[in-house]
Amino acid sequence: MKAVIQRVSQASVTINGKKVAAIKSGLLVLLGIVSDDATDDISWLSNKMVNMRIFPDAEGVMNNSISDNHGDIIVVSQFTLHANTKKGNRPSYIKAAKPDVAIPLYQSFIKQxxxxxxxxxxxxxxxxxxEVALINDGPVTIIIDTKNKD
Structure with a gap:
């Protein structure tokens, strides 16, 4: 799994003109899944995200986590995070998991x-x-790939 995590002061998701998600302070997470991702990736990534100290404390130092900050999270599936751009000008998405694999992992990640x-x-x-709208706070943007856990 690959996640692009953005600390936001607000974010929203709109589909066909209807706002389906909106938060104030928190995280916007773009999540890409490949076919060999597994449940241990889900728990590791969720734990990392919830405990990552990227929110400011009283002194303005990034010492607090989303849990400490009581912020909210929006998760958006994004298969394009696994684009291969080595050859030519048209990205290949062959590494991205097909929906029959990706949807259950996506739903399990959200539950975790x-x-x-x-x-x-x-x-x-x-x-x-x-349509994903956000105001990146900081800006703070972090990329995490569960293939690089070690």
């Missing part, structure tokens, strides 16, 4: 994140054409 954070997670819609 809800459990770890202790509150509901907002989402986009898997496979939909979405």
């Amino acid at each position: 994140l809800e459990s770890d954070l202790g509150k509901p997670i907002q989402t986009g819609e898997f496979g939909a054409d979405m």
Whole structure:
């Protein structure tokens, strides 16, 4: 799994003109899944995300996590995170998991994140054409790949 995590002061997801998710302070997570991702990737990534100290403390130092900050999270599926751009000008998405593999992992990740954070997670819609709006706070943007756990 590959995740692009952005600390936001606000974010939203709109599908066909209807806002389906919106948060104030928190994280916008773009999540890409490959076919060999597994449940240990889900728990590791969720734990890392919930405990990552990227929010400012009283002195303005990034010492607090999303849990400490009581922030919210939006998770958006994004297969294009696994684009291969080595050859030519048209990205290849062959590494991205097919929906029959990706959807159950995506849903399991959201459930794990809800459990770890202790509150509901907002989402986009898997496979939909979405408009994602955000105000990146900091800016803080971090990329995590579960293939680089060690």
